[in-house]
Amino acid sequence: MTFLALDVGNTRLKWAVYETPCVGAKLLAHGAQFLENIETLSDGEWTSLAEPKWVLGCVVAGDPVKRRVMEQLDELWDTQPQWVVSTASEAGVSNGYDHPARLGSDRWVAMIGARQRLLASGPPRPCVVVMVGTAVTVEAIDTEGRFLGGIILPGHGIMLRALESGTAGLHVPTGDVCDFPTNTSDALTSGGTFAISGAVQRMADNLQRHCGVVPAVYMTGGAGWKMAPSMSTPCELVDSLIFDGLLEIAHRRMAPG
Numbered sequence: 001m002t003f004l005a006l007d008v009g010n011t012r013l014k015w016a017v018y019e020t021p022c023v024g025a026k027l028l029a030h031g032a033q034f035l036e037n038i039e040t041l042s043d044g045e046w047t048s049l050a051e052p053k054w055v056l057g058c059v060v061a062g063d064p065v066k067r068r069v070m071e072q073l074d075e076l077w078d079t080q081p082q083w084v085v086s087t088a089s090e091a092g093v094s095n096g097y098d099h100p101a102r103l104g105s106d107r108w109v110a111m112i113g114a115r116q117r118l119l120a121s122g123p124p125r126p127c128v129v130v131m132v133g134t135a136v137t138v139e140a141i142d143t144e145g146r147f148l149g150g151i152i153l154p155g156h157g158i159m160l161r162a163l164e165s166g167t168a169g170l171h172v173p174t175g176d177v178c179d180f181p182t183n184t185s186d187a188l189t190s191g192g193t194f195a196i197s198g199a200v201q202r203m204a205d206n207l208q209r210h211c212g213v214v215p216a217v218y219m220t221g222g223a224g225w226k227m228a229p230s231m232s233t234p235c236e237l238v239d240s241l242i243f244d245g246l247l248e249i250a251h252r253r254m255a256p257g
């Protein structure tokens with residue numbers, strides 16, 4: 001009766017198997033694979049798994065990648081995967097996007113995960129959801145669970161590659177984050193980090209001004225741990241935010257009773 005959760009981003013496929021589709025369910029196995037290696041899943045890490053009863057995922061990589069993931073699942077099991085599409089409302093979050101379906105499903109799922117975590121930890125309050133992956137997204141949710149809007153900015157890797165390709169003199173090793181960088185490496189590394197932490201600070205300020213309450217800030221994504229020490233706003237790092245969202249959605253959609 002296991003539940004397989006899939007999060008297919010622009011860089012990596014992340015997966016996790018839970019005993020049941022329910023937030024807090026026991027995590028049985030998990031892993032991550034760069035997109036160029038996903039063909040290895042059906043004769044590698046996934047071979048030791050029991051056939052999952054449910055498979056629910058979010059995918060923002062293109063259709064060719066999605067097809068390759070479906071083929072991997074199909075080679076091993078009969079279970080038909082379901083894919084989250086952002087809608088006008090789901091699992092207690094309502095979607096303020098002009099065209100709700102155009103919101104990246106990973107962003108939608110992470111917000112649902114954040115909202116359920118927020119409500120589990122105390123009375124409703126506004127929250128900011130930060131995802132640091134290939135791109136960085138920063139979302140604002142009000143006290144009532146309405147997604148007001150969010151921003152998209154380049155992730156660390158893209159920022160660095162853009163600077164490298166657009167200049168003659170910026171090919172340097174990774175540096176350190178420091179307040180006043182005095183060499184090119186530190187200047188680039190700190191620049192990317194401040195761009196992200198500054199964007200989060202700004203969104204937290206916007207939301208606080210809008211709601212009149214200090215928001216909670218949750219951060220997730222493959223590069224979240226790199227950002228966490230450099231945040232200027234108090235912020236909780238929750239690696240499992242997308243999986244929590246998928247569990248919450250699955251629980252509401254699929255669990256019997």
Ligand SMILES: Nc1ncnc2c1ncn2[C@@H]1O[C@H](COP(=O)(O)OP(=O)(O)O)[C@@H](O)[C@H]1O
Nearest residue numbers: 008009010011012132133134135157221222223
């Ligand atoms: N151990 C790691 N493996 C892969 N990427 C990592 C790792 N640690 C940090 N990263 C960073 O995280 C980013 C990928 O994060 P991820 O959340 O998987 O992105 P996406 O959801 O866009 O595929 C990479 O751009 C990389 O900079």
Ligand SMILES: CC(C)(COP(=O)(O)O)[C@@H](O)C(=O)NCCC(=O)O
Nearest residue numbers: 009010060102103104133134135152
């Ligand atoms: C913003 C994103 C590229 C983030 O992708 P990721 O960094 O997680 O791979 C993705 O959520 C996406 O393609 N969104 C669709 C456009 C939107 O959300 O407005």
Ligand SMILES: [K+]
Nearest residue numbers: 009106131133
């Ligand atoms: K992601």
